[in-house]
Amino acid sequence: xxxxxxxxxxxxxxxxxxxxxxxxxxxxxxxxxxxxxxxxxxxxxxxxxxxxxxxxxxxxxxxxxxxxxxxxxxxxxxxxxxxxxxxxxxxxxxxxxxxxxxxxxxxxxxxxxxxxxxxxxxxxxxxxxxxxxxxxxxxxxxxxxxxxxxxxxxxxxxxxxxxxxxxxxxxxxxxxxxxxxxxxxxxxxxxxxxxxxxxxxxxxxxxxxxxxxxxxxxxxxxxxxxxxxxxxxxxxxxxxxxxxxxxxxxxxxxxxxxxxxxxxxxxxxxxxxxxxxxxxxxxxxxxxxxxxxxxxxxxxxxxxxxxxxxxxxxxxxxxxxxxxxxxxxxxxxxxxxxxxxxxxxxxxxxxxxxxxxxxxxxxxxxxx
Numbered sequence: 584x585x586x587x588x589x590x591x592x593x594x595x596x597x598x599x600x601x602x603x604x605x606x607x608x609x610x611x612x613x614x615x616x617x618x619x620x621x622x623x624x625x626x627x628x629x630x631x632x633x634x635x636x637x638x639x640x641x642x643x644x645x646x647x648x649x650x651x652x653x654x655x656x657x658x659x660x661x662x663x664x665x666x667x668x669x670x671x672x673x674x675x676x677x678x679x680x681x682x683x684x685x686x687x688x689x690x691x692x693x694x695x696x697x698x699x700x701x702x703x704x705x706x707x708x709x710x711x712x713x714x715x716x717x718x719x720x721x722x723x724x725x726x727x728x729x730x731x732x733x734x735x736x737x738x739x740x741x742x743x744x745x746x747x748x749x750x751x752x753x754x755x756x757x758x759x760x761x762x763x764x765x766x767x768x769x770x771x772x773x774x775x776x777x778x779x780x781x782x783x784x785x786x787x788x789x790x791x792x793x794x795x796x797x798x799x800x801x802x803x804x805x806x807x808x809x810x811x812x813x814x815x816x817x818x819x820x821x822x823x824x825x826x827x828x829x830x831x832x833x834x835x836x837x838x839x840x841x842x843x844x845x846x847x848x849x850x851x852x853x854x855x856x857x858x859x860x861x862x863x864x865x866x867x868x869x870x871x872x873x874x875x876x877x878x879x880x881x882x883x884x885x886x887x888x889x890x891x892x893x894x895x896x897x898x899x900x901x902x903x904x905x906x907x908x909x910x911x912x913x914x915x916x917x918x919x920x921x922x923x924x925x926x927x928x929x930x931x932x933x934x935x936x937x938x939x940x941x942x943x944x945x946x947x948x949x950x951x
Contacts, residue, residue: 609815613820614873615880616822618884621884622886626895629948630946632945635944636672637930638673639669642680644667645661648662668719677722690711692707694706696738707738714728714772728771734749746767748764749761750764765808805818819860823864824844824845840863846862846863848860852898852906853901854906854948857875857906859906870887896908896910902945905946910944912941
């Protein structure tokens with residue numbers, strides 16, 4: 584598992600010390616993107632389904648904001664249900680949805696991460712300015728730690744460190760030690776490493792995290808974070824990319840969508856010699872799969888269609904030796920209308936698109 588960033592890099596040195604973190608400036612691998620058509624229908628030759636996990640229907644989920652799978656447990660942050668934990672058969676283990684001011688209660692969930700090695704689920708509550716620690720065994724409240732600054736937009740845990748996506752610093756303008764986009768902490772409280780200084784006090788620099796990935800939507804360098812450094816991994820070259828001059832003008836969203844430019848690289852996942860990511864062009868979301876080992880594109884398309892009974896929406900993460908995808912009731916309703924229901928695995932034959940929760944599908948790469 585890696586933490587990734589996509590930001591610009593124009594220096595010629597081999598490394599750059601930023602705060603106490605080191606950013607390597609070695610050359611990344613180029614990824615050339617070419618659009619291959621509206622539909623790709625050969626996904627089975629690349630990814631094959633390994634298993635499907637149907638999540639318990641109680642509590643009923645409304646809109647999933649984040650998923651993390653760690654130590655044989657599935658953690659979902661849902662807008663209505665809070666944080667819900669399932670085992671790998673989809674059975675409910677516990678739910679964190681206690682809002683309030685009492686012990687163990689939170690005002691709101693602004694970000695969360697799982698530290699599987701210490702069996703901790705950590706919630707950041709901005710209103711309380713606190714990190715709330717719960718047991719991953721049963722959801723039991725463990726402790727609360729004051730965390731006045733920074734105010735992270737996202738949290739990830741990897742390699743023994745908490746990583747904080749520090750998008751804003753308006754609440755601590757005088758503390759320049761926190762004017763960085765990425766902050767790292769060994770204990771979750773004390774900031775030890777800092778990466779990518781805020782440029783010209785532009786607090787709204789558009790980083791967007793995805794699972795264990797952090798990257799700048801409007802640039803194309805993907806970095807891997809190691810314990811002692813950040814290393815450029817890929818340079819994703821989109822067709823007709825959004826020019827830097829237009830980014831500086833800060834156009835509104837609709838004008839960007841109508842511009843014809845490619846922008847917004849998101850959902851970056853690498854495993855087994857394959858790199859998956861998405862971007863926006865002409866008002867559509869394009870999904871891309873790239874063979875890293877052979878330096879060639881597999882596809883770049885608006886829509887992935889299976890010829891047989893496999894199901895996949897988009898790649899939402901990596902767990903162990905598999906990619907995984909969240910199959911929502913809306914997606915499954917569409918899939919069932921496209922192909923006869925009898926062609927699908929048995930668990931889908933009794934699936935209720937009105938009353939059931941999503942299914943998590945796991946896929947293994949079969950062609951590299």
